[in-house]
Amino acid sequence: MIKRLSILLLAMVPVSLWAQFAPAQDKPGTTAMHADSSAFVAWAKGCTVERGPMCIDKPENGLASFGEEALALGVPGGTMDVVSLGDGGTATLTFESPICNGTGPDFAVFENGFANAQNPDTWALELGFVEVSSDGENFFRFPAVTYVQTETQLGNAGSIVPEQLHNFASKYGAFYGTPFDLDEVEDNALLDKNRITHVRIVDVVGNIDPQYATYDSEGHIINDPWPTGFASSGMDLDAVGVIHDIAHNVNENETIDIAMYPNPVKGRLTVMVENLQSIEVYNLVGQMVMSSMSSVIDFGNLNEGVYFVRVTADGMTFTKRVVKQ
Numbered sequence: 511m512i513k514r515l516s517i518l519l520l521a522m523v524p525v526s527l528w529a530q531f532a533p534a535q536d537k538p539g540t541t542a543m544h545a546d547s548s549a550f551v552a553w554a555k556g557c558t559v560e561r562g563p564m565c566i567d568k569p570e571n572g573l574a575s576f577g578e579e580a581l582a583l584g585v586p587g588g589t590m591d592v593v594s595l596g597d598g599g600t601a602t603l604t605f606e607s608p609i610c611n612g613t614g615p616d617f618a619v620f621e622n623g624f625a626n627a628q629n630p631d632t633w634a635l636e637l638g639f640v641e642v643s644s645d646g647e648n649f650f651r652f653p654a655v656t657y658v659q660t661e662t663q664l665g666n667a668g669s670i671v672p673e674q675l676h677n678f679a680s681k682y683g684a685f686y687g688t689p690f691d692l693d694e695v696e697d698n699a700l701l702d703k704n705r706i707t708h709v710r711i712v713d714v715v716g717n718i719d720p721q722y723a724t725y726d727s728e729g730h731i732i733n734d735p736w737p738t739g740f741a742s743s744g745m746d747l748d749a750v751g752v753i754h755d756i757a758h759n760v761n762e763n764e765t766i767d768i769a770m771y772p773n774p775v776k777g778r779l780t781v782m783v784e785n786l787q788s789i790e791v792y793n794l795v796g797q798m799v800m801s802s803m804s805s806v807i808d809f810g811n812l813n814e815g816v817y818f819v820r821v822t823a824d825g826m827t828f829t830k831r832v833v834k835q
């Protein structure tokens with residue numbers, strides 16, 4: 511009877527508890543990318559940091575202060591070559607050439623995590639959400655998932671098993687980047703995955719107290735080392751490496767040659783492209799306001815403002831910002 515009951519209970523455990531993501535950088539099946547990988551074609555060129563507090567529950571103690579923005583640029587430099595974000599702090603990175611969505615991962619984020627000296631299978635990792643934007647205004651987050659337990663607050667020594675994390679920056683230790691594939695971000699008319707101009711890292715406030723907790727894309731509380739009441743509080747950003755960008759994917763992007771005029775537009779907009787399949791017009795909040803199968807679409811009845819025209823031709827999609835006057 512007891513045996514049967516335990517089998518029944520096992521059957522009721524949510525499938526997600528068994529899920530395993532890629533393992534640590536020293537294990538077979540890892541997705542970690544070493545800083546020296548030839549897959550990287552460029553590194554972040556600009557960085558703006560908005561620091562968070564050292565402790566979110568004691569803002570009077572001040573903000574994180576370790577490092578400076580420039581330390582997130584260029585190739586990874588390791589443990590001390592970082593800028594610390596503090597609880598909930600952000601770093602917004604820009605690039606010489608926009609990132610595009612090629613086959614597999616498109617960029618990787620480097621932090622300065624390290625293995626626990628007593629138990630090298632567990633890691634001190636300060637997690638970050640990763641968001642992307644193709645206009646610098648509208649950011650879209652990678653759906654991050656954690657299966658780290660939420661009964662005991664993780665401390666500074668850290669005890670995270672990387673298999674329990676997906677789509678968080680800092681899944682891996684120093685000099686090993688966590689890769690991100692733009693295919694995993696939900697499609698949105700305001701996001702052109704083939705012209706990503708900004709990558710934003712948002713420190714995860716790892717406090718499991720619901721008053722301060724942050725949540726993953728499936729609604730789980732995220733447990734990461736907390737409190738980190740010192741200058742190097744929070745996610746320590748080392749570098750962002752680019753795998754696919756427009757400058758290095760000329761052929762891929764030449765296959766769609768498109769022109770729209772006039773822009774700004776008052777009345778009819780003409781879209782010049784071969785093998786046109788559809789035109790869709792979206793407003794700033796992502797609602798489709800018009801669509802057409804022909805190459806001319808009339809903006810006459812729309813309010814003045816910014817719109818996104820999404821053209822599908824030859825099986826590919828291209829989005830352009832158009833201003834209605």
Ligand SMILES: [Ca+2]
Pocket residue numbers: 610611612613614615616691692693
């Ligand atoms: Ca990709």
Ligand SMILES: [Ca+2]
Pocket residue numbers: 597598636637713714715716734735744745
């Ligand atoms: Ca944190």
Ligand SMILES: [Ca+2]
Pocket residue numbers: 581582583585586587588591592747748749
């Ligand atoms: Ca660095």
